[in-house]
Amino acid sequence: MVEESTLSEAYIMIGGPQGSGLETSAQVLTVIFASHGYGVIANREYHSNIIGRHSYVAMTVNSVKTPRYFNYPFHTAAFMDAESVFVHYEDVGENSILVYDKGLDNVNIDNVVSIRSDTKERLLREYHAQGIDPTVRGITNYLRSSKGVQVVGLDYKSILSILREKFSVPLALARRYVSSIIVGAVVGSFGIASEDVIREGFKYRFRGREKIVESNTYIASLVAKEVMSQVKTFKLQEGRAIDDFSFVVSGNDVVAIGKVVGGVRFQSYYPITPAQDESFYLEGHMRITTSRGDLGGIVVFQTEDEIAAIGAALGAALTGTRAATATSGPGFDLMAENISWAYEAEVPVVITLYQRGGPSTGMPTRGSQEDLFAALFSGHGTTPRIVLASGDHEEAFYDAIKAQNLADKYQLPVIHLLDKFLANAIVTLQPPDLSNVMIERGKMITSYNKPEPYKRFSLSDGPISEFAPFGVKNAISWYTGLEHNEYGLVSEDPETRMKMVEKRISKFFLADKEIPEEGERAVLLPKDINISDVELLMVGWGSVKGVAVEAAKVLREQGIKAAYLHIRYFAPFPARYVSSLVSKVRKSGGLIVDVEHNEFGQAAHIIEMNTGIVIDKFILKYTGRPIYLNELVNAAKKIMKEKIDKVVLKYGA
Amino acid sequence: MVEESTLSEAYIMIGGPQGSGLETSAQVLTVIFASHGYGVIANREYHSNIIGRHSYVAMTVNSVKTPRYFNYPFHTAAFMDAESVFVHYEDVGENSILVYDKGLDNVNIDNVVSIRSDTKERLLREYHAQGIDPTVRGITNYLRSSKGVQVVGLDYKSILSILREKFSVPLALARRYVSSIIVGAVVGSFGIASEDVIREGFKYRFRGREKIVESNTYIASLVAKEVMSQVKTFKLQEGRAIDDFSFVVSGNDVVAIGKVVGGVRFQSYYPITPAQDESFYLEGHMRITTSRGDLGGIVVFQTEDEIAAIGAALGAALTGTRAATATSGPGFDLMAENISWAYEAEVPVVITLYQRGGPSTGMPTRGSQEDLFAALFSGHGTTPRIVLASGDHEEAFYDAIKAQNLADKYQLPVIHLLDKFLANAIVTLQPPDLSNVMIERGKMITSYNKPEPYKRFSLSDGPISEFAPFGVKNAISWYTGLEHNEYGLVSEDPETRMKMVEKRISKFFLADKEIPEEGERAVLLPKDINISDVELLMVGWGSVKGVAVEAAKVLREQGIKAAYLHIRYFAPFPARYVSSLVSKVRKSGGLIVDVEHNEFGQAAHIIEMNTGIVIDKFILKYTGRPIYLNELVNAAKKIMKEKIDKVVLKYGA
Amino acid sequence: MARKPEDYRTDLWVDWCPGCGNFGILTAISQAFAELSLEPEKTVVVAGIGCSGKIWQYFRVNGVHVLHGRPIPFATGIKLANPELTVIAIGGDGDLLGIGAGHFVALGRRNVDITVIMHNNQVYGLTKGQASPTLPYGVKTKALPAPNIQDMVNPIALALASGYTFVARAYAMDTKGLKEVIKKAIEHKGSAFIDVLQPCVTYNDVYTVQFYRKALYKLEDDPNWDPVVKSPEEEIEKKTQAFIKSYEWGSRIPIGIFYVNPLKPTYEERLRERIPTYLEKPPAKQEIATNGGRPVLTIKDIVEVFSDRIVYRRKRIN
Amino acid sequence: MARKPEDYRTDLWVDWCPGCGNFGILTAISQAFAELSLEPEKTVVVAGIGCSGKIWQYFRVNGVHVLHGRPIPFATGIKLANPELTVIAIGGDGDLLGIGAGHFVALGRRNVDITVIMHNNQVYGLTKGQASPTLPYGVKTKALPAPNIQDMVNPIALALASGYTFVARAYAMDTKGLKEVIKKAIEHKGSAFIDVLQPCVTYNDVYTVQFYRKALYKLEDDPNWDPVVKSPEEEIEKKTQAFIKSYEWGSRIPIGIFYVNPLKPTYEERLRERIPTYLEKPPAKQEIATNGGRPVLTIKDIVEVFSDRIVYRRKRIN
Ligand SMILES: Cc1ncc(C[n+]2csc(CCOP(=O)(O)OP(=O)(O)O)c2C)c(N)n1
Ligand SMILES: Cc1ncc(C[n+]2csc(CCOP(=O)(O)OP(=O)(O)O)c2C)c(N)n1
Numbered sequence A, B: 001m002v003e004e005s006t007l008s009e010a011y012i013m014i015g016g017p018q019g020s021g022l023e024t025s026a027q028v029l030t031v032i033f034a035s036h037g038y039g040v041i042a043n044r045e046y047h048s049n050i051i052g053r054h055s056y057v058a059m060t061v062n063s064v065k066t067p068r069y070f071n072y073p074f075h076t077a078a079f080m081d082a083e084s085v086f087v088h089y090e091d092v093g094e095n096s097i098l099v100y101d102k103g104l105d106n107v108n109i110d111n112v113v114s115i116r117s118d119t120k121e122r123l124l125r126e127y128h129a130q131g132i133d134p135t136v137r138g139i140t141n142y143l144r145s146s147k148g149v150q151v152v153g154l155d156y157k158s159i160l161s162i163l164r165e166k167f168s169v170p171l172a173l174a175r176r177y178v179s180s181i182i183v184g185a186v187v188g189s190f191g192i193a194s195e196d197v198i199r200e201g202f203k204y205r206f207r208g209r210e211k212i213v214e215s216n217t218y219i220a221s222l223v224a225k226e227v228m229s230q231v232k233t234f235k236l237q238e239g240r241a242i243d244d245f246s247f248v249v250s251g252n253d254v255v256a257i258g259k260v261v262g263g264v265r266f267q268s269y270y271p272i273t274p275a276q277d278e279s280f281y282l283e284g285h286m287r288i289t290t291s292r293g294d295l296g297g298i299v300v301f302q303t304e305d306e307i308a309a310i311g312a313a314l315g316a317a318l319t320g321t322r323a324a325t326a327t328s329g330p331g332f333d334l335m336a337e338n339i340s341w342a343y344e345a346e347v348p349v350v351i352t353l354y355q356r357g358g359p360s361t362g363m364p365t366r367g368s369q370e371d372l373f374a375a376l377f378s379g380h381g382t383t384p385r386i387v388l389a390s391g392d393h394e395e396a397f398y399d400a401i402k403a404q405n406l407a408d409k410y411q412l413p414v415i416h417l418l419d420k421f422l423a424n425a426i427v428t429l430q431p432p433d434l435s436n437v438m439i440e441r442g443k444m445i446t447s448y449n450k451p452e453p454y455k456r457f458s459l460s461d462g463p464i465s466e467f468a469p470f471g472v473k474n475a476i477s478w479y480t481g482l483e484h485n486e487y488g489l490v491s492e493d494p495e496t497r498m499k500m501v502e503k504r505i506s507k508f509f510l511a512d513k514e515i516p517e518e519g520e521r522a523v524l525l526p527k528d529i530n531i532s533d534v535e536l537l538m539v540g541w542g543s544v545k546g547v548a549v550e551a552a553k554v555l556r557e558q559g560i561k562a563a564y565l566h567i568r569y570f571a572p573f574p575a576r577y578v579s580s581l582v583s584k585v586r587k588s589g590g591l592i593v594d595v596e597h598n599e600f601g602q603a604a605h606i607i608e609m610n611t612g613i614v615i616d617k618f619i620l621k622y623t624g625r626p627i628y629l630n631e632l633v634n635a636a637k638k639i640m641k642e643k644i645d646k647v648v649l650k651y652g653a
Numbered sequence C, D: 001m002a003r004k005p006e007d008y009r010t011d012l013w014v015d016w017c018p019g020c021g022n023f024g025i026l027t028a029i030s031q032a033f034a035e036l037s038l039e040p041e042k043t044v045v046v047a048g049i050g051c052s053g054k055i056w057q058y059f060r061v062n063g064v065h066v067l068h069g070r071p072i073p074f075a076t077g078i079k080l081a082n083p084e085l086t087v088i089a090i091g092g093d094g095d096l097l098g099i100g101a102g103h104f105v106a107l108g109r110r111n112v113d114i115t116v117i118m119h120n121n122q123v124y125g126l127t128k129g130q131a132s133p134t135l136p137y138g139v140k141t142k143a144l145p146a147p148n149i150q151d152m153v154n155p156i157a158l159a160l161a162s163g164y165t166f167v168a169r170a171y172a173m174d175t176k177g178l179k180e181v182i183k184k185a186i187e188h189k190g191s192a193f194i195d196v197l198q199p200c201v202t203y204n205d206v207y208t209v210q211f212y213r214k215a216l217y218k219l220e221d222d223p224n225w226d227p228v229v230k231s232p233e234e235e236i237e238k239k240t241q242a243f244i245k246s247y248e249w250g251s252r253i254p255i256g257i258f259y260v261n262p263l264k265p266t267y268e269e270r271l272r273e274r275i276p277t278y279l280e281k282p283p284a285k286q287e288i289a290t291n292g293g294r295p296v297l298t299i300k301d302i303v304e305v306f307s308d309r310i311v312y313r314r315k316r317i318n
């Protein structure tokens, strides 16, 4: 058939049960696109489950840049199982291509045990309202006839049976190849069926296992051809987003890499989703060797709990080692007391905090931005710390290094905030630019020769004292969580108390003075926007960045002068800069809308706490699924036009 | 000698090394005064130490009311040891009576090993500046000659030697009677030497141990007479503050009593200063029996850590038991994750949080108000909880009951905030008025007979669902920290997620709607003040109340129209009421001053976060010592007159 | 009325991996509940976080899914507040012996009458296969980047040292044997611990069904094996014999009851010494309010109960 | 240069109660440091919170006063980051076996080369005398409102079950014996634990100096006592013998070395298998920046080290 349209950007969804190769499909697809010059982002949604529950991957592929958002309707959707068809029937639209297993046509939703009752009831309600028969056939018929979807039913079983003939793969193992059906379905939708092209992906995935690469490539290509024969395919513009090579990394990976580059040589952790993959990745790279020799190694230490993780990191930090730990909400809570200790004892340490759906165990495999309060205020006493939040993979890399620098410079605990959306999204990433990257260790000293005894908490040279790690000759030091004198030895003297309290908090105020606000602690996007023109200023943080920047662009294209204010530091908060922007926008009659992934507007509250500015418009999402481009654009328009205060988003199965 | 002045209120200080009977003296004095109709408050300052370091008790005795503040200069100061003389030399003024041990005259501060070097250096600097010889003699000479203090040097050793002769107390035990010298010195300063009067105190303290009562009474009376013979004594007006009887309780005690009255039948704890005394007191009263029979008992459970303490309390709460735990900052941090769980699982539980000097272990035996942020925001995720703070012992009693009611009504965790000042201060307290005290258990049910299965998290009747404790026939229930459906069973459905998120937060908003603001969540004092008249509105919380109310009174007497706004609930915050008061004051040109015990103005930040009101005047104290009346009055005047933004207080050794 | 195991099950789909040992444990516990004919409303399963921790939702008895590592404190609070309830605490090896090891040790000192069931799969299942505290040193299961760097803790020896009065090991695939042990543990008065060897088909390719089939043997097959303490003097001897047995780990692994001491008073019995009416009127069953919603304690009661804090006004001073 | 115990002491006033057993421990440790001639800059004392925990400030070696219960995690982090340091973790019985019991068990699995010294006074000293985890059931020390309701945990048995490779008990008032044990523990390669019986004169009126004087006897006085594992086969036997001994508590209480296993690799040795240069270039000794303050890793290095995350651009599609 003829290719229909030429796209610079495509939206892809693949779905199937957990543990059935969906991650393989996603990885293979990402590499296929990346190795041919496309920018890619892929986000996997999954239940807190190992095998069997529904999972899906949303991808955006762009020919000129690495996209940082998702959108619907999807151009193509390829599903492994019946559940995917049942839950994603609304994700495709006119001309979308949907590939599914014809062998499942008779499956009724009632028989899909892995769908929980509440979801089932909701879907049945919806089907009923639209007169859809609750079977796979019913859904696909509806999509085909009422929605204009190009539905392709393939008989997966007979496709897989080819494996036995051609590659003597026993039937029992053949199920593993469903992932290549999915790969084929997707690439086929874009008119790609070349084995050469497809092989790139499988080669990356199954490094060195020739036979597996070949058989998978064969199936994928076969399916691609079949799909191409049945639909009007989409055509992607040539991939020009990547030149020589690209990193293909998750947010977890990129933080791990940033840490190694930034000099972290001790990372302690207790496994927790979605933080753990960072530590696993580091664990696989404990030895740092390159062709120019042995560059040392990073000790990655799996502890018995998160209290031990932060405790061990603090211990390591006292030796002058750059030390970090990575965790998520529940684990972070357990670190609170030690954060308070680190503040009191002025020990530089970095805690990488990956937010997930809360409270409590909440929705551990879903995304959220709701640990901001905890990041800022956990730990008793007045314990200001530096809190910075990354908006995308690029920021995450540099922030991982920056966090260590800030910890060393101000001898404070630093919380590096990320979220599951960012952590688990796999993207193509330009090789980092190290030309501006410095390793700043602040007042750390490696020798001490003064005649007087070393004072770890000396008050004589500003609020920050020289830090001699354990082992430095002539510089014995003492640390305590109790109030202490300049030597670090206990004191309850009221005057000493006052001086030390003021010393510590002055470091925070110093950071507030020294770290630039505009462009560093908060970023107005797009860069060239004229703030006095802005009618709609979205304020957000973390992974909202990607979609908000794009939404602002779309809105501007539609005539609404929109911009996005990206908050990167919540402490010290860029109060002056944010205040000035907000008042400029308000002065010219523009609206300020808080966009974030929680029900309370946590960031809006922090803005209010720091500036007195009350933000009263909200676009919030708390389903655990990412904000999609279209829903954000629509919500923004609604707020602009209907003068309502709050839109709650809910797109995504 | 002749009595000089007639006082309605007196300030008393006694000092000595820890573990040497100072607490005995304080208790005996309190009882002597209380049993003769005076209102008393006594606060002990002490180091984190068991025996040997310096401790002192400040007392205020009032003839018509129970005072809730301390003041200087002290009318009388009686000291056991040299250190007290060295560190408290500035606490007495003209005509003050100072009683000390003449036997220590030659002691040089250099030889007092228990004074830490920083304190010693500071004192020596001060002595030097004033030309004081750094011996006990030097100090007392200075006080006598330059300050007009009535110094009474007694030879403690020879006084104690009387014990052997008269009561055959061996010399080795005689040291224990220094506490009665102190008692005698104090009562003597007020012209009291009657053995009958003094005996009341020792009888209470040494219940049933006749001989000890007699010997102590004898010594005290002897000393009293001696002091009376050497000074112009003060005369106290007749005690009319107490009628039939009074409670003499610490803040810890009063919360414990409130809990028992309020129906708490399970209290778990891990020992920590200054919370532990509440649990110990309960532990001594596990069996609740009165003359009308056995009223049951309270299980007090010492756990292995604070995680277990809150965990066990939550477990107990699931059985329908009113359950609570009590802790301080470090222990509270460890509870964060479970607070988040309690919010998610909607389990009513009360955490009594006694603030002490932080961060970290900080100054564990000193006072502070710096755990407000932690109380409000500890625990990951959006987890609003009810946070109420008591301002004095009366409030603490009712709040202990109220906290349980609120927990049950809104099925939320409730944090009851107190501070060390309040916890350890011993006061006379009017018997509580139970006429308005109700036990409100909200939607708790004890039987379930509906045909449909019980839904613990039913959405059908507003945000609060019926709570059937474990064991109720036909009502099986499930609880999880994961997102869940109406039965409490796990769900990751986006729609269910949204509904449940909204259900939970609506309870908090409901509390905000239902709990009165004016008079309950915030109290303007004095009650009859006209807000539009107020020139100076102090805003504070917790134990600032006592001194701020009195300071406002003093200021008004001095012509400054001052008032005190006492914040009792920080969540839900009384935003409308506070905003309206503040804007009224500001409109008429008055000043708003935040008064609290931390370096950051935590409460001011919370006000800003909730109202957008920026408070820019501060009176702060963070030495760990209470705010004294005179220093607060002076600071307030300074702010009024000198237009400065911040006064940091530092009175007290 | 005879109850069936199905009566104790919800109709939720069980989302463990096909072939997972947890299925056997689920079956065995349901059977034990049925055979003991426990009242569902008076039974509480407290579970931690992990694959193992998911079990709570599959029982139609009261369930509490707590935080990772915390089943024991919750179970203790529930039991002490309402000792009428039968309380089972369930967790993974990471849950109970990693993050929760402190509580595990503490329960041994208390002898609260609850049953602790540990799903021992040597891995952190739900977080994708890291080494758990029971995986031996040098063993490389599927998901590990390198052989395990930490030693294993010996759960049986740890339970013995901590003071549990019922200590057993069972095998998840031997549902009948497991069920019998669970019944005994529940019937035991005091803190009972069962270390259940549980194959994890997804991440543990070392301690597999095949492995266990060869290695396991039953203590009860030795007619001389008697784990029960019959008099206080026997305590150390029986404990030691169990301790020695607990170190058999390798090609031969014993399952069965290692140690039982029925002689120690439970925590609940100890509480009665402080509150004589504790068992009749435990916390959950006390009236705390009158019909009118007022506190049961009147001012007069308060003054009596807290008489040590009352000072009476005497004559005037001076 | 011979060092004296005083060289290892600060000049702070020691603020324990007169007569407290902690003085003996302070003396013994200083003596051990001196006799081993440890470099103060390369020695770290990590202490918890409690009366015991105050000890850190009295040593003129690096000191870290951590949170209650957390000496072991901190000590582990310090040691692993800089294995050149001699690291001693000190805590009370509440600190190490109450709130810190989870870490205590975990260290046993790692055999990190640190020495753990526990001040065992059977009470929570600094919080005014509550029962600690080592106080036996039914005993009523001074500050308790009623006899202790919890059983004691057996520290020696727990250490054995957890995997410590050096396990000993000593007596605070026998400074010489204690000092010798400390020296051996520090010299031992691996995780060492010393349970130090420490009279608390203020709150513990049961386990007093008078009591211990009668009850204590020395293991080494038995010429047949040999706690050292000489071959892997001996491990369980030696452990069992120590386990049995550990239950002697009452009128006769053994002190001395219960168990030593020098054969287990330390955690540091195990790390070398993952990072061959670990001991020469441990974390604390690696250069992480060039002279110009730039990261040592260049872009080329990054691409090499993380080559598994690099995708190269191939030919054009279509
Ligand atoms: C405080 C905290 N830390 C970490 C986690 C993440 N987590 C979930 S399950 C789990 C481990 C599960 O292992 P195990 O207890 O052995 O149970 P299994 O899955 O093997 O049955 C961890 C670490 C968590 N939920 N909470
Ligand atoms: C998290 C936390 N909980 C409680 C405390 C209070 N606390 C201080 S010392 C101590 C116990 C001390 O007992 P132990 O460890 O036996 O030491 P000892 O004083 O007997 O030497 C406790 C509970 C604390 N500092 N931190």
Ligand code: SF4
Binding pocket: A050, A051, C015, C016, C017, C019, C020, C021, C022, C051, C052, C121, C125, C126, C199, C200, C201, C202, C203
């Ligand atoms: S991962 Fe292992 S333990 Fe978890 S469900 Fe699968 S097989 Fe069972």
Ligand code: SF4
Binding pocket: B050, B051, D015, D016, D017, D019, D020, D021, D022, D051, D052, D121, D125, D126, D199, D200, D201, D202, D203
């Ligand atoms: S309370 Fe006990 S342990 Fe603490 S210093 Fe005093 S005697 Fe020593």
Ligand SMILES: [Mg+2]
Binding pocket: C050, C092, C093, C094, C119, C120, C121, C122, C123, C124, C125, C132
């Ligand atoms: Mg496990």
Ligand SMILES: [Mg+2]
Binding pocket: D050, D092, D093, D094, D119, D120, D121, D122, D123, D124, D125, D132
């Ligand atoms: Mg102790």
